Amino acid sequence: MVTAKVATQHHLALAQAASRHASAAHALGRPALWLAVIGLAAAWFVVYRVSLWLHPFTLCRRCGGSGITAGFLPWSRAFCRKCDGRGLVPRLGTMTAGLWGRYPR
Secondary structure (H helix, E strand, C coil): CCCCCHHHHHHHHHHHHHHHHHHHHHHHHHHHHHHHHHHHHHHHHHHHHHHHHCCCCCEECCCCCCCCECCCCCCCCCEECCCCCEEEEEEEEHHHHHHCCCCCC
């Protein structure tokens, strides 16, 4: 049987150990957490910029990358006006950052 005195002593010992662990983690965790967040953000930014440089274009959503759109009549076809018949449009990051990579404008 567990007595109230023993249960109280265990409860106090666990609370004291938890408070010591929490204060140590709090003191050491905040700067390390911020450095990890900043490091991950910088790594994501570099990877995204390299991705934009390697692949500055994406498929046109209007024509599906074919460069040709259907008109009103079933037999009418025309070049896509959004991509000028190329089938590719610049990615949003390419347009905003001005990073065209190895492709001319």
